[in-house]
Amino acid sequence: MSKLAIEAKGLTRYFGTKPVVQQVNFAIPVGSVVGLLGLNGAGKSTIIKMLMGLLEPTRGSCSLLGVESMSLGPDERSRIGYTIEGHFLYSGMTVRAAEALQADCFPKWDSLLYQATLQRFGISPNERIRHLSRGQRAGISIALTLSSQPELLILDDPSLGLDPVSRRALNETILSFMEPGGRTVLISSHMLDDIERVTDRVMIMTEGRIVVDSSLSHFVSRLSIWTCECSEPLDRVQIPGLVSRRQVGRQSSFVVVDVDEDAQQVMYRLGGNTVRQEESTFDEGVMAYMSRSRSASSLIPT
Amino acid sequence: MNAWVRKEIKDSIRWLPIGMVLMVALIWYLLASQSPNFFAWRAESLFTLAWFVSAIFATFLGLANYLPETWGSARGFLVQRGLSLHRIFVIRAVVNLAVYLIAMLVPLGALAVFRFVIGTTTAPVSPIQVVPSVVVVLFSFSFYFGAIAVACRPCRWYGSRLFPLLASLAVPLAAVPILSLPKMLIVCVFAFSLGIIGMLLLAASSRVAFLRGPSQPAPSRTRNISLYEKCMMLAAVLVATVLVAVFFASIFNNSYSRVYHSVGFTKEGMPWLIETRYIVKNGSGEQLHEAKFAISESSEDVDSKPDVQALMQGIGFSYPWNYSENFWDMKYVGSFTSADGYPLHVMGFRGLLYVYQLDALQHSRLIAVVVKELVGDAGMQQAPFEQTPRLLTNGSNYPPVLTGLAFSDRNPSSTRKPLGAGSFTIAATDGIYYVDLDTSKIKRLLDSNVRAYSYSSVANGTSDSNKLAVWDGSSISMFQCEGSALNGPFQIGERITTLSTPTDFGSKLQSGDVQFDYRDPDNWAIAIGYSRRNMVKQKVEVARSIQKEIQHYTTTIPESLSVVNLNAMKREVLIAGSSIPPIVLATTGTIAYLLGDEIPELFSYLRFLVAQALLSGIMATLAARWRGLSARQVASWCAGGFLIGLGTWFLVLSIYPRAVYTKCPACNRNRRIEGEKCESCGADWEPLTPLGIEVFEQKNLDAEAIEDRIVLSQST
Structure with missing residues (x-):
């Protein structure tokens, strides 16, 4: 049995002539909980679809539980849990019928867990899915996924469009699922506090490539925030390791990775005595990478 | 599950x-x-x-x-x-x-x-x-x-x-x-x-x-196309090509409508073929054309025989698609009907003859069902009628008169003369019967094989109802008839004479039509026109008795007068027809040739066929190269183009996805995005240029490193 739950080698995908995922390499060992972050269009869902065998890579390969993604069979799939972006369900069914359908396809089905998850979201088994709210549908979706007792769980933006109560219920469900340990989870989300809370490793994507693949603590330790008062237009500033910059009035702030002497010199030249250094938080670090994506063209280092 | x-x-x-x-x-x-x-x-x-x-x-x-x-x-x-x-x-x-x-x-x-x-x-x-x-x-x-x-x-x-x-x-x-x-x-x-x-x-x-x-x-990536998908797409392209060809051919083909042939004789007894064409050009109206030529291989000028007259009317080649009876439907027995209340006879299932009558409001009503099998050899017999009158329905849309049925070789036929509603005469293969519905009786008028029958013609298509000709396949017997078919009992009298016809005429009835003219036992003529499968080669055979001497004429209608070479048959039809896949045309043409057609009309497309094959071969080659296929695949599709025709171009484009290229940094030439190596220089893909902001906890983390790490952690 492979010790790697997920592996991607040189994963590349084009849509038309546009590369949306470029030479992505990563490996997730069994038992890891990994967060996949990035702006909309960064390539997260494309990677997940390739992992799930729903999209064929243009180049490279990927595998789940040691099996090539495009060759995943029913046996492997019954060991994998996958919640789809938007929580697609057969809306004409009742909640009970949805369970019957799913239980028929997964040998390790846990009906008690299903019932418990439904209770957490306040859903009656006799209700028809099309009559439920978005949060309740998400609850059914996650219940259907988790009750199959998957070894590998892949969640594609599970909290998308949910209200805070539903989000909290969702997080509690996922956390309780991971409690026993030994289960591998890959979760893609925009909810940074959710990611920080449940994952021990994070991957950040910008423009189809992975720029961060690290544990949370290591990631935060490599970043620093520099602030100063500066009148010079920031778009002309070039700092080695600069992830992002912000300017509010005269106050400018820079998020820099692995600050070296050259970077410090540039900063002191800009701000003089007003320069201050702070440690970055997880949120700030991720936000820096994401906001960099928005204005990536002006940040390419020389 | x-x-x-x-x-x-x-x-x-x-x-x-x-x-x-x-x-x-x-x-x-x-x-x-x-x-x-x-x-x-x-x-x-x-x-x-x-x-x-x-x-x-x-x-x-x-x-x-x-x-x-x-x-x-x-x-x-x-x-x-x-x-x-x-x-x-x-x-x-x-x-x-x-x-x-x-x-x-x-x-x-x-x-x-x-x-x-x-x-x-x-x-x-x-x-x-x-x-x-x-x-x-x-x-x-x-x-x-x-x-x-x-x-x-x-x-x-x-x-x-x-x-x-x-x-x-x-x-x-x-x-x-x-x-x-x-x-x-x-x-x-x-x-x-x-x-x-x-x-x-x-x-x-x-x-x-x-x-x-x-x-x-x-x-x-150029995925492996399954054989099934290739077969499906091939079938689709073949069907599409044939449909397009047939569509255009039918458009152009509509420019002619009908062709009739009849046989005429000169005073010397020489048979001549008279061809009449009614041509409709794009709905502009009907134009009548007439041509005459000698059936014998005489080189005489047509205009030198102005006194040629058609003694018989109505020789028309039976086109196979006009009417074909099948196993499933009832047989129409002389669908002669009108608003005057004349009966309509239909040979239905299980050998039952259905008799319908129209009323003044054009409604048809089933008035009797005759069980033919129960009619024995005796002259008069009680007929076991099944009277089942049903609902009145509108009978205004009756099919057109089927003129060819009188000479059908298999089915019972009614006389062409309409009889009264209460009685009628039917001709079955084993004889001619008089049915009296009023008395529920059937009388056999003639006990003989009936291959075909007709009232003898006098001239110019008019018939003599006092003389009935019955053809049993090898000879024609002439009978004297008595009584009016319309207003009283109908009787078949004495046999006047028996005329021997060419023995092979009967076998050609399936695909042709017959003219018969009778003056007296020493002066009569029978003519048959037919064609083999396609309508290009049409033949006319005539047996003519003059003063007890029977002369036999046969001729093939010149191609200049055949359907393909009619003025109305435009060259566009040939071009459209030739867009049918070469392999289909060649196969059907060969089969037709082997089955006996002298020169299949399909061969008329030959020159267009060759042009199409060449053009499609070139186009298929270009399409295959455009899709970035290998040299071997390109050659295969080129050959496919020759066989399949113009559709190959679509086939290649539909099967293979569009190839996408990018510049190779090593050789600066186009390379396919899905290939691991450059087709030109063999270079691998270069690693992405670092952005300078990457954070990897363990650089170049690969599977082996993780495996090692896991093994290490387990051992400690």
Whole structure:
């Protein structure tokens, strides 16, 4: 049995002539909980679809539980849990019928867990899915996924469009699922506090490539925030390791990775005595990478 | 899996009413618009409409079940379960087939039961008439598989996405020969076999499309195209090409309408062929053209024989598509009818002769059913009539008069003279009978084989009702008739004479028509015109008795007067026809040649065929190179172009996704994005340029490193 739950080698995908995922390499060992972050269009869902065998890579390969993604069979799939972006369900069914359908396809089905998850979201088994709210549908979706007792769980933006109560219920469900340990989870989300809370490793994507693949603590330790008062237009500033910059009035702030002497010199030249250094938080670090994506063209280092 | 079966049943059964409504609408259409017309209840009418309806419903069923799952989320939800897609496909196919059959066959079955048992129509019907429709419904399930391929193949809607439906069209074509049973039994068996193979190929192709899913949008690596998909696309292209060719050919072909031939004789007794053409050019009106030429191989100028007269009228070559009786329908026996109350005779099923009468309001009414088999050799016998008057229906849409039936070799025929409503004369193969409905009696007037019969002609197409000619296949017997056919008993009197005809004339009756003229036992003529399968080579044979000496003439109508070379047959028709795939034309042409056609008309397309093959070979080569195929594949498709024709170009473009290139940094030449190495210089892809902001906890983390780490942690 492979010790790697997920592996991607040189994963590349084009849509038309546009590369949306470029030479992505990563490996997730069994038992890891990994967060996949990035702006909309960064390539997260494309990677997940390739992992799930729903999209064929243009180049490279990927595998789940040691099996090539495009060759995943029913046996492997019954060991994998996958919640789809938007929580697609057969809306004409009742909640009970949805369970019957799913239980028929997964040998390790846990009906008690299903019932418990439904209770957490306040859903009656006799209700028809099309009559439920978005949060309740998400609850059914996650219940259907988790009750199959998957070894590998892949969640594609599970909290998308949910209200805070539903989000909290969702997080509690996922956390309780991971409690026993030994289960591998890959979760893609925009909810940074959710990611920080449940994952021990994070991957950040910008423009189809992975720029961060690290544990949370290591990631935060490599970043620093520099602030100063500066009148010079920031778009002309070039700092080695600069992830992002912000300017509010005269106050400018820079998020820099692995600050070296050259970077410090540039900063002191800009701000003089007003320069201050702070440690970055997880949120700030991720936000820096994401906001960099928005204005990536002006940040390419020389 | 049971839950999945239940889900599929629930999903599919909701479409059941739509299918049933469609089929019921078809039946309603027949009932409402053409019910009194016997043609409406011909098996082939029902066959055509059943084909249409079942194709629509099968396509709808396939699209309704599969198209919603082509989008990412639905597809993901479907795929991600411990149930193989193959099993899902099979479950769906079985469930949908059941729904399809229920929707299509229950109305047809109800129709059969209703028509046969309850009987609300004036026409003789039988449940067996729905059999061809049932067969075409079964074969039309191919559209379901075609629709699945349409839904699942990752192609553009304005591209080749709908092609599988064209391939689906080819499968129900296999059901068509059933209409020609029992004559075409071998062809029917062969066609059915091909149809079943085609259906299986389509099913396999749609299965592959479903399994691979719609998630392979171009550009992608040149995926391995399954053999099934190639077969499907090939069939689609062939059907498309033939349809286009036939469409254009039919447009241009409409410029001529009819050609008639008759035989005339000079005073010296020399037969001449008189050809009359009615030509309609693009709806501009009918133009009459007439030509005359000697049947013997005389070089005499036509204009030098101005006194040629047609002694007989009406030699017209029977075109095979004009009227063909089949195994499933009732036989029309002299559909001579009018508003005057003359009876209409229809040979129905089980050997029953149905007699209908029109009333003043043009309604037909079944007045008697005659059981022919029970008529014995005795002259007069009580006829066991089955009186079953049914509903009055509108009889205004009766079919046109079928003039050729009088010489049918198999079916009983009525006299051409209309008789009174209460009595009529019918000619059966074993004799001629007089039926008196008022007294319920049948009298055999003539005990003889009747291959064909006619009142003898006098001149210019008028007939002498006092002389009846009966042809038993080898000789013609002339009888004196007595009494009026309209107003009293009809009697066949003494045999006047017996005339020997050429023995092989009878065998040519299947495809030709006959003229007969009788003056006296020493002066008569019989002429037969026929053609073999295609209408290019038409022949006329004449047996002429002059003063007890029988002369035999035969000639082939010059190609200048044949259908192909008529002025109306434009060159565009040849071009359109030649766009049919070369391999199809060559095969059919060769078969036609081997079967005895002297020069198949297909060979007329030869020059266009060669041009098409060359052009399509070049175009296929260009398309294959455009798609970035290997040299070997390009050569194969070039050869395919020669065989398949212009459709190959579409075939290559539809099978292979568009190739996408990018500049190779090593050699600065185009390379395909899906290749691991550059086709020109063999270089690998260069690693991405670092952005300078990467954070990797363990750089170049690869599988081996993780494995090592795990092993290390376990050991410690």
